Amino acid sequence: MSETIEQKCLAKGVKLTDQRRVIAQVMSKSSDHPDVDELYNRVSKIDPKISIATVYRTVKLFEESGILAKHEFKGGKARYEELNEGHHDHLIDVKTGEIIEFIDEEIENLQKKVAEKYGYKLVDHKLELYGIKKK
Amino acid sequence: MSETIEQKCLAKGVKLTDQRRVIAQVMSKSSDHPDVDELYNRVSKIDPKISIATVYRTVKLFEESGILAKHEFKGGKARYEELNEGHHDHLIDVKTGEIIEFIDEEIENLQKKVAEKYGYKLVDHKLELYGIKKK
DNA sequence: GTAGATGCAAAGTATTTGCGACAAG
């Protein structure tokens, strides 16, 4: 495991409060991609006094600090995950909603090439695959 | 040019009303990717009596009928474009918001391969590149 | 001590919906 979220906050000069610590810990433990509501539920079990406004403010702050990644998958609410070294994309099961993380260097390179072709420097991208499980 | 939106409606058994005809024509003429508000503005210039609720209902209906594609680019409202034969993805200029459409067969194939690898049949995907124009 | 964080409730956006009037097939 690389740095904890708390360490990242220190490194980036993000002030640590009790609320932020709780939110950070819950996100670290979450291997799925919770939306704000779900995150708020989990956080509330640890400290019921934390308000949903703080959860919204904190995920936004963490996202801007490069600590969390925000995803807006099809037709739903925004969902978050901890951002670690290895970049990855998502394969979403359209039946169950299950999410599989994957990495494909070849696709990454091709994306860069496409951007170059049009005279752009690639600064970000979003790749989501939607599939049905084969029997 | 392939079929018009009106022809597609007939083909798919979607009832044609004056309002839908206007919305269809405006979308056909739009080479950008307007959001509902912008579409409503354009539509209102032709027939000011059309309500925004109808615009919302119509784009949703057209999307479900495979006539329009809905995009949810980063942090904004949903945007729409006419869906024609050739599938394409989008390269978005993060400075200006300009959108370039592109096709890359190689990436398409690799996506299918990734899904296969995890035992999935690819039914849909979303690929968005965000870039900065090089000088 | 001070700048910034929190909780609360109210305000914003974007989108959907119930309902009576109306129009397409």
Added chain:
DNA sequence: CTTGTCGCAAATACTTTGCATCTAC
């Protein structure tokens, strides 16, 4: 005719914000 559509305004869902209070550094 009958089923589905429209316009309107109210409702919903998600997210942000003003303000007074509190807390980390």
